Amino acid sequence: MSNHRFKSTQKRSAESEPLINKITQYVAVIGVGSPTTNYSLLVDTGSSNTFVGSSKAYVKTPTSVDLNSTFAIKYSVSNATGELYKDSVTIASLVIPAQIIGVANATISELSGLDGILGVGPSDLTQGTSPYAKTIPSVLENLFSQKLIPSNVFALSFRPSTGEEEMNGEITLGGIDSSKFTGAISYVPLSKTLPSTLYWGVDASAHYGPGKTPIFNSTAGIVDSGTTMIELGTYAYKTYQMVTGAVPDVKTGLLALNAAQFSALQSLYFNIGGKAYEVTANAQIFPRKFNSLIDGDVNKIYLIVGDLKSAPSSGMDFILGQTFLERYYSVYDTSNARIGLATTEYTLATSN
Template sequence: MSRIVIRGIPFLTRLRAAKGGAKELLERDRARAQKFLAGKSHHSFLSAKAKGARSTGTDSSIDVTDSGVTYTMQVGVGTPATDYTLLIDTGSSNTWVGADLPYNPTSSSQDTGNSIYVSYGSGTMFGEEYTDTVTLGSTLVIQNQGIGVASYAEGFEGVDGILGVGPVDLTQGTVSNTTDVPTVTDNLYAQGTISSNLLGISYAPSPTANVANGELTFGGTDSTKYTGTLNTVPLTTTSPASSYWGINQSVSYGASQTILNTTAGIVDTGTTLLLLATEAFQAYQEATGAVQDSTTGLLTITSQQYANLQSLYFNIGGVTYDFTPNAQIWPRNLNSILGGNEGQIYLIVSDLGSSFGSGLDFINGFGWIQRFYTAFDTGNKQLGLATTEYTNADTN
């Protein structure tokens, strides 16, 4: 089979009121960014041994579901399978369960005897590494998939764990006595279930909470989910962005004002906002006239400023992608998720928290991916991008 599509009810966008509102969301996204900036080996099993498995160090205890917007899907583990709600994460590569619903070993479960420790900046898990049968959707079965089983997890309320679909190198150092742990996509390809080591992701903006509006395509792309050409760009060689799904891009506000010169950063489903290096964020704030809202911590603009808001133009691999004014704002019908005021206009562009030149100067997060079809192509070490019917949508 060349490709397998996972769509519909098992694949949801999760939106629920955050305990700490948008400030909690910002804290989570920036903690995650700092973890990325530290590099892939900064938080590993080896560092866990040094500081004690249950210590979270500088990690924040953040609710990754309640703090904003995430995508989850139902993943079956075991024979017969138990269904777990897992967060889809391109910024990490370990798949694990047990944060909420306990793991139940079955006839296909094998305890490797090895320990697993993974930190996300915004959360931490520790436990035992198993191999087991994993089922994606109703028919896509993976044999002997490495699965972490959490004995301790902090920062993952509302989900059972993570479906890690980042580069496999991110698993290095996370499991004792193990070089790396092939991802679900790696194993699907190695076992001959899919013909290409590639994952296509289609997200869509929505003013409604908890809707089934996303799609994963393992082994290919779904041309019905994008418009025009799927453009490809090689992954960046600049560290630390090169450890993740990193690319080079520049960003302009309007047709003529460059706010971020060509530099490296990442595309990440696990980050909600669009984060820019501090200098670029400050230039954006000045250009828009936005002010920081004391309640949410986000930038906010008036209705008149929104009427004058210009597109952000992303130049990636010589192709320009138009991130429209509507794409730059939080869905106004969902302001309660932020702890914000009804009808107020909040911007999703925020400060990465580090200066230009760090080797990771932007994160194109969830809000950005909702507007552009994205293909994470491990086999060819490239990223594919295309416009969709939602690129110019006014849903927000």
């Protein structure tokens, strides 16, 4: 991490930072303080607060300012709480001199081994997380407002896992990396349906196989890099389970297939903005060589489509998580209130 700082009246060009693929999470190494201490943070488009201290303790430096306030964030399965600070934050070669961050004293179990979360969702998601302010400017918001990046855009490049701790991802700040996708980026406006509109939400429908068996009709959901799987509302999930013939696995909680069922598995399609985004049979299964990481049987085939446990028309009827994003390049454009998706060389890959 660089400690070099510039004063400039010109916005910089887009910058990219490599991300580490931990199989079920993508992680950015972020510097905090001066001199910097590096922290491994989950890259999460489904939240907007950034906090450290979950594993490695927060190191105070001359740039640390205690705001004498607290934060509390509720995630889908648990919470994170702690104290609020301002400090220098470094990502790629970009330095935000006074970013508000949380320093956790209690965190969610899913962060085992990680130091916290880099929240890159819309800043309105920070509302109500601290008495210090109505909302807290996110890292991306500060990068843009301080003219450190040319546009209020970021993009994610993920790809299927081939090895643990593989540095095969990338976040691009202020633009896109055209070397990471094929064809054109297709943009769609953000959903206007609550609560999806508070997130990186899109409207979509889904069908299964060449016969186009409906999984769910047009409804709202979100794109969330902090969720490992593709998750469907309960009704759609049960429909998917029925058409695939999968059975729940008690040990992992995932759906499982036998070899014959996997051979017959068809593609799942998400229809977004008039385009069908294919999730192939291979892309629907957890990478088998890593089954032991989820306490699974090495000889079983597990699906990466899960139950969101939401009722139909709840306003968040699906989540396109990491496993979807490993097949498509994604662009998050705050200024134009839109999301872009593009195919990559891994969209149809058979790596699992």
